[in-house]
Amino acid sequence: MSRINAVIFGIVGGATLSTIAGWKIHYPVPVPPIEYSPDVRYLDPPQLSDDHVGQCIPCVRPGRSGGVRMDREEVGGKVVYHNYGHAGSGWSMAPGSSLHTVSLFESEPGVCSSTPVTVVGAGVVGLFTAARLVARGYRDVRIMYESDHDLASHKAGGLISLQYITEGQQDLREAGTSSFAFFSGLRRGEVSAGQLFGLDSRCGAVSSLCKAVSFFAMTPQAFEGFEEYMAKGWIRPPQKVTLQFGATGARHILYGIDGAMFVHVYEFYERLSAMLRTSPSVTWENTTLDTFATVPTCYIFNCTGVRARELAGDAAVSGMGGHLLTLQDQTPKDYIVYLGLTKEEKKMLGRSPHQFMYYFPKGEGLLGGTLVDGVTEDYVFESTEFDRILKDARDFFYGKDKKWEKKINCD
Numbered sequence: 001m002s003r004i005n006a007v008i009f010g011i012v013g014g015a016t017l018s019t020i021a022g023w024k025i026h027y028p029v030p031v032p033p034i035e036y037s038p039d040v041r042y043l044d045p046p047q048l049s050d051d052h053v054g055q056c057i058p059c060v061r062p063g064r065s066g067g068v069r070m071d072r073e074e075v076g077g078k079v080v081y082h083n084y085g086h087a088g089s090g091w092s093m094a095p096g097s098s099l100h101t102v103s104l105f106e107s108e109p110g111v112c113s114s115t116p117v118t119v120v121g122a123g124v125v126g127l128f129t130a131a132r133l134v135a136r137g138y139r140d141v142r143i144m145y146e147s148d149h150d151l152a153s154h155k156a157g158g159l160i161s162l163q164y165i166t167e168g169q170q171d172l173r174e175a176g177t178s179s180f181a182f183f184s185g186l187r188r189g190e191v192s193a194g195q196l197f198g199l200d201s202r203c204g205a206v207s208s209l210c211k212a213v214s215f216f217a218m219t220p221q222a223f224e225g226f227e228e229y230m231a232k233g234w235i236r237p238p239q240k241v242t243l244q245f246g247a248t249g250a251r252h253i254l255y256g257i258d259g260a261m262f263v264h265v266y267e268f269y270e271r272l273s274a275m276l277r278t279s280p281s282v283t284w285e286n287t288t289l290d291t292f293a294t295v296p297t298c299y300i301f302n303c304t305g306v307r308a309r310e311l312a313g314d315a316a317v318s319g320m321g322g323h324l325l326t327l328q329d330q331t332p333k334d335y336i337v338y339l340g341l342t343k344e345e346k347k348m349l350g351r352s353p354h355q356f357m358y359y360f361p362k363g364e365g366l367l368g369g370t371l372v373d374g375v376t377e378d379y380v381f382e383s384t385e386f387d388r389i390l391k392d393a394r395d396f397f398y399g400k401d402k403k404w405e406k407k408i409n410c411d
């Protein structure tokens with residue numbers, strides 16, 4: 001999958017509105033919330049002994065060659081607005097991509113607030129779509145979904161970045177920047193972002209769902225996906241920093257940015273879901289669809305993630321496998337570390353191209369990762385990947401000389 005290789009052409013601040021499909025979005029443009037801090041960072045490492053490691057979680061990102069599908073199609077007399085294939089950037093795009101598809105719906109002749117409409121899928125994309133519809137005043141919104149737990153949406157690390165947008169997808173870039181502005185507004189307790197939750201007066205209650213964190217990586221290339229935010233002056237370009245891990249003595253020179261947007265995805269999902277469960281405008285139907293023909297409304301939003309392959313007959317959709325290890329019994333940190341190895345380093349160490357390691361401050365802490373392209377339902381996740389991720393993390397945070405008791409058992 002090709003990534004944007006956009007040129008960062010400098011800091012462009014100043015705009016106060018973004019526009020998607022003719023809509024004026026009144027999210028005040030966020031300003032960098034954190035000034036750049038010193039070149040040496042003294043950080044607490046996560047606890048990585050066996051009893052601090054929780055679950056081994058295999059998971060699938062809903063990818064699509066050619067990028068996210070965000071368009072309108074007539075299928076058997078119904079109008080379907082597709083919104084799927086967000087790969088590893090679904091949370092980063094859902095606020096903006098839902099705005100885009102809802103605006104397509106609103107441009108249909110005759111649509112009014114009582115027009116019945118169905119959202120298929122209750123992942124982050126489906127929930128944001130339903131929330132947008134409710135916020136726009138639609139009173140007959142149905143959510144049809146197979147599951148609302150243990151989804152790709154719950155597995156996400158929670159970094160807001162646009163890593164999976166293919167060249168030339170301008171509407172997606174706009175959706176992505178609008179999403180960042182949305183989360184940023186929410187973090188700062190701004191009413192315009194809180195309105196989506198129907199919580200105007202209690203906006204502070206949702207602002208804790210997002211926070212600014214530092215993000216460290218081995219090479220500046222790891223920050224691809226932030227170009228749009230950097231170009232707008234919302235995040236500064238990466239700078240070299242030295243990380244010093246307290247008592248462990250591990251020391252690394254990496255690249256870092258401050259003010260990266262981090263979302264507590266699980267809590268966010270629960271909040272959005274609770275709001276929609278109590279909305280008088282929304283009905284929920286737990287069902288598995290084989291075809292859009294059985295959906296009772298004429299207008300349908302298709303937010304089915306990797307399953308759009310069958311439902312929309314889209315062979316471009318494919319799973320991108322990942323391995324996660326949850327941490328337990330510790331306080332999460334305020335930073336993300338991403339260790340991607342260069343091609344040469346991988347060759348030297350005998351690593352395959354899909355292997356890397358990250359630490360996220362999600363829950364009590366999270367280690368990942370892999371990105372295995374073309375995963376299907378019968379894919380067998382290699383359990384040795386979990387050991388490899390843990391070893392890489394231990395080496396990084398504690399140095400290669402430290403001896404550890406034993407490996408985890410993920411079989």
Ligand SMILES: Cc1cc2nc3c(=O)[nH]c(=O)nc-3n(C[C@H](O)[C@H](O)[C@H](O)COP(=O)(O)OP(=O)(O)OC[C@H]3O[C@@H](n4cnc5c(N)ncnc54)[C@H](O)[C@@H]3O)c2cc1C
Nearest residue numbers: 090091092121122123125146147153157158159289305307
């Ligand atoms: C390890 C990992 C790390 C990630 N990290 C990040 C990150 O840091 N930042 C980020 O932005 N994104 C990240 N992502 C990506 C993000 O999680 C996904 O892009 C996003 O969750 C996709 O949401 P979705 O709503 O499209 O799909 P899903 O969450 O998969 O939801 C699909 C919904 O459709 C329903 N459905 C499917 N088929 C049918 C059917 N036939 N009938 C009825 N209902 C159906 C399902 O039941 C479900 O409710 C990560 C993903 C993974 C796996």
